[in-house]
Amino acid sequence: xxxxxxxxxxxxxxxxxxxxxxxxxxxxxxxxxxxxxxxxxxxxxxxxxxxxxxxxxxxxxxxxxxxxxxxxxxxxxxxxxxxxxxxxxxxxxxxxxxxxxxxxxxxxxxxxxxxxxxxxxxxxxxxxxxxxxxxxxxxxxxxxxxxxxxxxxxxxxxxxxxxxxxxxxxxxxxxxxxxxxxxxxxxxxxxxxxxxxxxxxxxxxxxxxxxxxxxxxxxxxxxxxxxxxxxxxxxxxxxxxxxxxxxxxxxxxxxxxxxxxxxxxxxxxxxxxxxxxxxxxxxxxxxxxxxx
Amino acid sequence: xxxxxxxxxxxxxxxxxxxxxxxxxxxxxxxxxxxxxxxxxxxxxxxxxxxxxxxxxxxxxxxxxxxxxxxxxxxxxxxxxxxxxxxxxxxxxxxxxxxxxxxxxxxxxxxxxxxxxxxxxxxxxxxxxxxxxxxxxxxxxxxxxxxxxxxxxxxxxxxxxxxxxxxxxxxxxxxxxxxxxxxxxxxxxxxxxxxxxxxxxxxxxxxxxxxxxxxxxxxxxxxxxxxxxxxxxxxxxxxxxxxxxxxxxxxx
Numbered sequence: 206x207x208x209x210x211x212x213x214x215x216x217x218x219x220x221x222x223x224x225x226x227x228x229x230x231x232x233x234x235x236x237x238x239x240x241x242x243x244x245x246x247x248x249x250x251x252x253x254x255x256x257x258x259x260x261x262x263x264x265x266x267x268x269x270x271x272x273x274x275x276x277x278x279x280x281x282x283x284x285x286x287x288x289x290x291x292x293x294x295x296x297x298x299x300x301x302x303x304x305x306x307x308x309x310x311x312x313x314x315x316x317x318x319x320x321x322x323x324x325x326x327x328x329x330x331x332x333x334x335x336x337x338x339x340x341x342x343x344x345x346x347x348x349x350x351x352x353x354x355x356x357x358x359x360x361x362x363x364x365x366x367x368x369x370x371x372x373x374x375x376x377x378x379x380x381x382x383x384x385x386x387x388x389x390x391x392x393x394x395x396x397x398x399x400x401x402x403x404x405x406x407x408x409x410x411x412x413x414x415x416x417x418x419x420x421x422x423x424x425x426x427x428x429x430x431x432x433x434x435x436x437x438x439x440x441x442x443x444x445x446x447x448x449x450x451x452x453x454x455x456x457x458x459x460x461x462x463x464x465x466x467x468x469x470x471x472x473x474x475x476x477x478x479x480x481x482x483x484x485x486x487x488x489x490x491x492x493x494x495x496x497x
Numbered sequence: 498x499x500x501x502x503x504x505x506x507x508x509x510x511x512x513x514x515x516x517x518x519x520x521x522x523x524x525x526x527x528x529x530x531x532x533x534x535x536x537x538x539x540x541x542x543x544x545x546x547x548x549x550x551x552x553x554x555x556x557x558x559x560x561x562x563x564x565x566x567x568x569x570x571x572x573x574x575x576x577x578x579x580x581x582x583x584x585x586x587x588x589x590x591x592x593x594x595x596x597x598x599x600x601x602x603x604x605x606x607x608x609x610x611x612x613x614x615x616x617x618x619x620x621x622x623x624x625x626x627x628x629x630x631x632x633x634x635x636x637x638x639x640x641x642x643x644x645x646x647x648x649x650x651x652x653x654x655x656x657x658x659x660x661x662x663x664x665x666x667x668x669x670x671x672x673x674x675x676x677x678x679x680x681x682x683x684x685x686x687x688x689x690x691x692x693x694x695x696x697x698x699x700x701x702x703x704x705x706x707x708x709x710x711x712x713x714x715x716x717x718x719x720x721x722x723x724x725x726x727x728x729x730x731x732x733x734x735x736x737x738x739x740x741x742x743x744x745x746x747x748x749x
Binding site: 217218220221222224225227228231243245246247248249251252254255256257258259260262263266267270291309312313314315316317362363365366374375395398399400402404405407408409412413416481 | 558561562564565582583585586587588589592593595606687688690691692693694695696698699702706707708709710711715718719722723724725726727728729730733734736737738739740741744745
């Protein structure tokens with residue numbers, strides 16, 4: 206596994222708002238033998254929703270700039286945020302295929318002395334764990350399986366495009382397999398594919414709250430130990446957003462939200478503190494109790 | 498630019514509220530019942546005042562937001578439709594549409610929207626009072642533009658419909674569009690806010706090179722977690738975006 210060395214793209218939300226998830230993920234990577242070199246001069250990926258609506262060319266240019274940083278390191282780029290993956294992967298693929306677009310982007314990049322070449326690949330966290338390392342290999346690192354714990358998987362929208370290379374986007378199974386690998390049970394539920402609706406806040410807040418409430422209500426009934434995701438936007442939306450929804454529509458949802466690497470870390474023997482569970486808005490006390 | 502010639506029109510003056518159009522829409526795929534892609538909008542007296550359906554935007558936001566590329570847009574006809582094979586039912590399209598033009602089918606778990614039945618709208622066939630019509634846009638001359646203007650201005654402000662499209666639509670709805678336009682304007686106000694939010698995000702990136710500025714508190718927390726120092730390339734990002742703006746000015 207000597208080739209597990211990547212240029213790490215952390216994005217905006219993880220390093221600034223969820224640094225404990227970054228710290229937990231790096232601990233897990235280290236244990237798995239994944240070496241990462243972080244980018245110190247990266248900008249926002251930029252955001253695949255708002256930037257595309259605001260100025261699509263700016264989206265291409267800024268993403269291409271970030272890609273040139275990884276090209277300089279001559280390593281594949283690893284993203285740990287689904288939004289970053291959607292942006293960087295899509296732009297990378299489009300620029301490789303569209304010479305005209307590449308020329309325009311390069312003429313913009315020349316203003317900052319950069320040139321996009323198209324020499325690297327952009328990888329996702331899900332790809333790394335499921336496809337590259339593999340479930341069997343992951344299991345070897347599990348020393349404290351989360352047996353008896355039931356989690357609702359929430360893949361999120363922005364990773365769907367990435368699934369085509371190793372899973373069925375219409376009925377994905379890779380994430381469920383990762384949950385099984387740590388000894389836990391992934392449950393299937395009706396609103397599994399429902400979007401976290403974070404972008405809808407500005408369009409119609411009540412629709413956003415309803416979308417949150419619909420999923421959380423179903424999960425309440427299913428009595429799960431938590432919702433597990435691999436997207437920081439979805440994480441924030443269900444964690445902090447859950448409290449907001451409770452307040453606004455007078456509900457009592459209490460579903461702890463986890464980033465997959467946190468649960469993987471727990472199964473590897475890291476403590477709840479090392480995995481940053483204390484920073485969660487919806488406290489994970491029940492899970493911690495069950496594990497001790 | 499799309500070149501739409503045929504439009505669906507609804508005149509509530511001729512509507513008796515029988516609901517046959519909605520029933521026809523439910524059965525539009527044959528035996529398979531589906532969530533209707535049209536919805537009756539009733540006034541306080543319970544009388545049908547408008548019919549809500551996809552306006553076939555020139556710049557469909559549903560298409561931009563869809564994470565699976567499942568909203569297909571035909572440049573020639575200007576029609577957009579859902580490719581249900583790849584739709585995963587995340588409902589992003591439903592959440593972003595200002596006029597509830599996209600619905601969610603709870604049976605199939607997928608998005609549904611009006612695609613004018615590929616040129617032969619079933620709802621029109623069953624409307625024996627002639628409230629619903631499928632007709633050539635240029636043949637329409639009796640549009641109540643005052644009412645329509647409200648509807649159009651609310652939508653164009655949010656950038657959903659182009660000016661040309663707005664003009665075409667002014668001939669699309671006849672009758673009491675007031676209620677419908679009110680319904681739309683409240684939603685498109687939200688959409689305008691969303692677009693403002695998008696523009697703000699881009700200027701935040703321009704100023705901070707990031708969506709989440711790195712305050713001293715954040716940097717301190719990062720240090721306490723043993724994480725690396727981050728520098729945001731603010732100047733380089735600004736130079737790059739300025740270069741892009743001047744490139745656009747040259748082209749424009």
